[in-house]
């Protein structure tokens with residue numbers, strides 16, 4: 001099955017104080033299967049809104065959205081949640097780990113939605129932690145990890161269900177350069193070795209350079225794009 005993204009006429013507006021704020025304005029975008037793309041643009045241009053729609057965290061008002069072969073705009077609430085759980089891995093700027101759980105327990109969490117036994121959930125989570133190089137931190141809680149390590153745990157959690165598409169919203173925004181580079185290297189590895197489609201929002205030019213394609217948004221539309229070698 002194709003793990004690309006096809007977006008046609010995607011529109012999203014918010015009501016605020018009686019005003020209608022159009023955040024995505026008949027957006028057109030195609031992300032090829034296995035692509036590694038960066039999405040840039042001014043604050044408020046609709047980048048997070050777009051990522052949340054692609055990942056099924058929010059719903060569009062109009063337009064077509066096909067992700068990994070599924071017409072996401074046509075799924076109802078329960079279908080959308082089930083589809084998201086098996087198709088999408090999300091990585092956020094603030095890591096969003098559960099503070100009272102260990103690294104391993106955090107990574108096991110998405111597998112609670114699957115029929116896997118506890119033993120298999122643990123095995124899958126250990127494999128994901130190994131992939132991000134944090135096997136030796138599996139019993140640490142988030143407060144006992146550096147920011148870079150927290151984000152790598154969050155990446156392990158995002159990939160533990162083996163999703164086809166990884167969506168990352170400013171994944172290096174809270175990290176020092178060295179930690180940011182380690183996170184970017186992991187996203188490249190997930191793309192090149194595991195063939196995940198990766199779409200990353202960033203305003204860090206160095207982060208964007210790790211992508212093979214850079215798409216610029218402005219005021220809810222595509223402004224321009226750069227193909228990279």
Ligand code: ADP
Nearest residue numbers: 014015016023042043044045046047048049050
């Ligand atoms: P970006 O990620 O590019 O900075 P966002 O997609 O977060 O931009 O937001 C785009 C615009 O939509 C902003 O003006 C923001 O204030 C507005 N917005 C985002 N989410 C909501 C919401 N839930 N309710 C109302 N307005 C929102």
Ligand code: MG
Nearest residue numbers: 047048049169
């Ligand atoms: Mg944002």
